[in-house]
Amino acid sequence: MKHLFTIALAKRKYVLLLIFSLIASLLFTFSGQLEMFSLGVVTKKGPDFFELFAPIKDHKLSPTNSVSKDLFEERWDQLDKNHSNSITKEDAQLFIKENTKPGVISQGLDFxxxxxxxxKNIYFLIIALVAVALFKATTLFCYRFGTKLLAIRxxxxxxxxxxxxLQALPISFYxxxxxxxxxxxxVNxxxxxxxxxxxxxxxxxxxPxxxxxxxxxxxxxxxxxxxxxxxxxxxxxxxxxxxAQRIRKIARQIQKKQESFASVLIEFLSGIQTIKIFAMEEFSLKKYTEHNDQMAMLEKKSARYDIASRPILHTIGIFCLVTxxxxxxxxxxxxLHEVLFYCGLLSCVYEPIKKFAEENGRIQRGIAASERMSEVLSVKPHINDHDGAIELARLKTAIEFDNVYFGYTSIEPVLQGVSFTVKRGEKVAIVGPTGAGKSTIALLxxxxxxxxxxxxxxxGKPLPAYTQKSIRENIGFVPQKPFLFFDTVLENISFGRNYSREEIEYAAVQAHADEFIRKLExxxxxxxxxxxxxxxxxxxQRLAIARALVKKAPILIMDEATxxxxxxxxxRIKQALKSLKGQITQIIIAHRLSTIEDADRIIYLDKGVKIAEGTKDELLVNCPQFKNMWDLLYCSRS
Ligand SMILES: Nc1ncnc2c1ncn2[C@@H]1O[C@H](COP(=O)(O)OP(=O)(O)O)[C@@H](O)[C@H]1O
Ligand SMILES: [Mg+2]
Structure with a gap:
């Protein structure tokens, strides 16, 4: 509840709209009461026989169910002041007015x-009734529209x-x-x-x-x-x-279920190929059906409470009305007119309470949702730019890893004391078995x-001295698994930046992608x-390489990109990279050794530890693991 209110009152522009809705709502309430008042006015006919001939106690007419002849004659004389042997409606009304405590309707009507x-005039009454109805309609519209608009915004x-x-959150969050x-x-x-x-x-x-x-x-x-x-x-x-308590509890359960339901669906869609090849449709269907059924069960429960409110309140409401x-x-x-007015007022109390009970489910669901959303919103991005972080211009001298220790979790170290230097313009290769920590180096x-x-x-300056954005501007990165999105080839290569078509096509030629792109429809x-x-x-992969090349970033990192x-x-790509040698700094991660033959230096990494570093020929002599790898490649090629 607190969350919802904080959200609703967070911004000034909301507050203005809120005030507008509030005023409209007050007027709407007033118009509802006015409507009931007019109902009382319309049904207010003159006094009936027993009212007019009731005995007077303490100077007031006292309600009665029987009239004696004596009282009747006495009252007749009182009413027929000028002895004309007839009583007019005005006479009766005047007498009632003088001898009763005026009801709310009479007082209001006088006003x-x-x-x-x-x-005085039936037409005036009709005009007044129409005006009340229009007033109510207008205020209802303003009020509902105001709150809806607020909700939309x-x-x-x-x-x-x-x-x-989400964009600011670190990868670890995901x-x-x-x-x-x-x-x-x-979405929801x-x-x-x-x-x-x-x-x-x-x-x-x-x-309220x-x-x-x-x-x-x-x-x-x-x-x-x-x-x-x-x-x-x-x-x-x-x-x-x-x-309310029941519904809130179920709302939380439903949302949890919805999440896992969505996950099952997304997993299925992204793994559809594997699922089909392994003929796992039945397994997927079973999993899906399980979640689906559980959700339906919760929804049924929630509906029961939601809908139960109406008959319960209805019964109590009718009971009050009859009383x-x-x-x-x-x-x-x-x-009669006072009682009717009163019953109308009761409906003015009853309706909002009934609506409250019905919509309470919705409010409870909103509370649960806002708690979930703020769970994400309250996560602080822990990789922040430090105060005074500077912009990294183009790389000038070198990248250094100095005794770097890192683990994704606190239990398992991934890099253990890794040190190496890549000078500007160099091409350095990182090789080693899978899981050695090569990709991790690129991410770090x-x-x-x-x-x-x-x-x-x-x-010479540690990474946190620079803004994250400027570091990333300096890097052209080709990931192990290329990421393409739903757009044109052109947009996929330029990736939101402004490059001329020539630049994009040139990068595609370098990445040996131009040929197949031209064959596309x-x-x-x-x-x-x-x-x-x-x-x-x-x-x-070739599109991903073109995307990295068109950026012309000073540092190019290729993570098993070929x-x-x-x-x-x-x-072809090897040739293109060769032509870039000296112009940009290249870090090539590979297990296919052919791409790194011409690297200035090769770093051999195993289990997060640097085993050896040197040129290909040096490693073939010094590093048996590298030699093994090389021999394997050589054999597989021949
Ligand atoms: N996001 C991650 N969370 C936890 N552990 C990870 C994550 N990514 C990689 N690892 C672990 O870190 C180690 C190194 O991974 P990685 O750098 O991808 O190796 P390589 O690229 O050399 O194959 C592996 O043991 C892997 O299981
Ligand atoms: Mg990797």
Whole structure:
């Protein structure tokens, strides 16, 4: 609840809209009461026989059920002042006015008559009724539209904030959260929150106001009746509280289930090929069905509580209404129009309470959603630019790893005291078995993680001295698994930057991608299917290489970037990289040794430890593991 209110009141622009909605809601409540008042006015006919001929006690007419002939004759004389043997309607009204305590309707009517004589002319009354109806319609629209608009804006801002926050979070965050859960938060939760804010504004602003003001009027009409009825009305509160707690609990469970449900679906979609080849459809279906059934069960439970509120409240409401009618008319002998007005007022209290109970489920779901969303929003990005971090211009001298220790978790070290230097313009290769920590080195250089011990320096300064953005601007990176997105080839290579078409095509030629791109249906303007599905692994890699090359970054890191390439493409790319030698600094991670033959130096890494460093010929002599690898490659090639 606190979360929702904080979100609703977070910004000034929201507050203005909130005030607007609030005013509209107050006017709306007032118009509802006015409507009931006009109902009373319309049904207010003159006094009936028993009222007019009731005995007078303490200077007031006292309600009665029987009239004696004596009293009748005495009263007749009182009413027929000028002995004309007839009584006019005016005579009767005047007498009633003088001898009764005026009801709320009569007082109100007197007030209205003093401004606009509705009682004198039936047309005036009709005009007044239409005006009340229009007033209510207008305020209802303004009020509902105001709160809805507020909800829409909050939802938009939340989605925006959520995404911006996600972008700032470190990679490590993503390892602890699954994509299904993160994406369902932004898609569903933002909407649920906004929706519940809408309900909350309606129910928490308007309901208390409507209930309190209406109660005041109810007591003014008849306090005796009010006390009786409202003892009954308090019964409404218990089921509401009970249902609210249930619904909130189930809402949390449903959201959890939705997350795992989304994960199952995303896993299935991204692994569809493997699933089909292994003929695992049945297994997937079973898993999916399980989740689906559990969700349906929770939804059923939630619906039961949601819907139960209506009949329960309805029964209590009708019970109160009947009490008011019977006790008002026959117990307290109130005039019919006052009792009708009173019952109308009861509906003004009852309706918002009923709506509150019904929409409470929505509010509870919003509370659960806002808790989940703020769980992500409250994660602080722990890799931050330090105060006074400077911009890294183009790499001038060297990259140094100095006794670097790092582990993704605190239990398992991945790099253990790794030291090496890459001078500007050099081409250095990192080789070693899988799991040695080669890719990790690339990620650390881009500062996607912070190291635990030692130092990584660029141009003599440790990485945190620079802004993260400027470090990454300096790096052209080809990852092990290329990432392509749903856009044209051109956009996939330029990746959001402004390069001329010539530059892009040149990079594609260098990456030996130009040839196959031109064969695509619309060449460079071909729309790639999601994640480049329609391209082969090698083609995807070549696009990723072109993307890194077009950036012309001073540091090029290739992480097994040629693993899926055919010999021809690999040779071409090798030539392209050769031509860049000396101009840019290259760090090539590879297990295929052909790409690194001409490297200035090769670093052999195993289990996070640097075993050897030197030229190819040196390593063949000094490093048996490297020699093994080389021999294996040689044999497999021949
Ligand atoms: N995100 C991660 N979380 C936890 N451990 C990881 C993560 N990425 C890699 N590792 C572990 O770190 C070690 C080195 O991985 P990596 O640098 O990818 O090796 P290489 O690229 O040499 O094959 C491996 O043991 C791997 O299991
Ligand atoms: Mg790797």
């Amino acid at each position: 209205v008559n003093s401004i606009f004589p509705v009682e 909050i939802s938009r801002d939340l989605r925006q904030e959520y995404f911006e926050h 390892q602890n959260h699954n994509i299904g859960s993160l994406s369902s938060r932004v 939760d933002a909407y649920i929150i906004a929706d519940s804010i809408n309900s909350m504004l309606i129910n928490y602003l308007q309901t 106001f409507a209930v309190i003001t209406t109660l005041v009027i109810c007591f003014a009409v008849s306090w005796k009746l009010s006390i009786t009825v409202f003892i009954g009305l308090t019964l409404l509160i218990f089921p509401i509280i009970f249902l 008011a009618l019977l006790f008002g008319l026959y117990g307290l002998l109130l005039p 250089l881009a500062r996607l993680y912070d190291i635990q011990k030692g130092e990584i320096r660029i141009d 619309h060449g460079y303007d071909t729309l790639l299917a999601e994640a480049g599905k329609a391209l082969s692994g090698g083609q995807q 693993s899926s390439l055919d010999a021809v493409s690999e040779e």
